[in-house]
Amino acid sequence: MLGLLNIVLVGIAKELPRHNRGYELHRLLGAIFSMELSADEKLGIMETGYGIQIDDRIKEDVSTMCNLSQGILERGIAEGKAKFILNMHQRGYTIEQIAEVAEMCMEEVEAIIEGKKPVYM
Numbered sequence: 158m159l160g161l162l163n164i165v166l167v168g169i170a171k172e173l174p175r176h177n178r179g180y181e182l183h184r185l186l187g188a189i190f191s192m193e194l195s196a197d198e199k200l201g202i203m204e205t206g207y208g209i210q211i212d213d214r215i216k217e218d219v220s221t222m223c224n225l226s227q228g229i230l231e232r233g234i235a236e237g238k239a240k241f242i243l244n245m246h247q248r249g250y251t252i253e254q255i256a257e258v259a260e261m262c263m264e265e266v267e268a269i270i271e272g273k274k275p276v277y278m
Contacts (some may be wrong), residue, residue, distance in 0.1 A: 175200075181207070189222070192230065196223045242269050 173187050175184060188194060188202040194235045196219050203209040203219075252270075256263045267273075 189219075192224075192226055196220045199223070239269050242266055246270050 173184055173191070180219075185207055188199055188206075191199070194202075199219055200211050200216060203215075204211045209215070227258070238261075242255055242259055242261075245258070246252075250258075252263050252266050256266045259266060265269075
């Protein structure tokens, strides 16, 4: 059991702050958690901007983190699209109309409506 719980909140901006000694940790965390930067860009910032020695383990960890965040984003989009499809269906739109608006084939729309396809795709 934890005797002491520490919580740290750090605001992450969409764009990296300028390199400033007072904000080095904030900039590093912003780079690491950025959805805009590729794994190679993140590794480059870590190595050149902060002198962090990049080995295979760090490369693998950064790659895994990038893939995880991309998967979370894709799942969120898919869940939103499925909810949109179900709402349209409940309001009486035809499968054809829903498929056209959602830019999906009718079979995919039907699978979501019938619950045969998970909400996340």
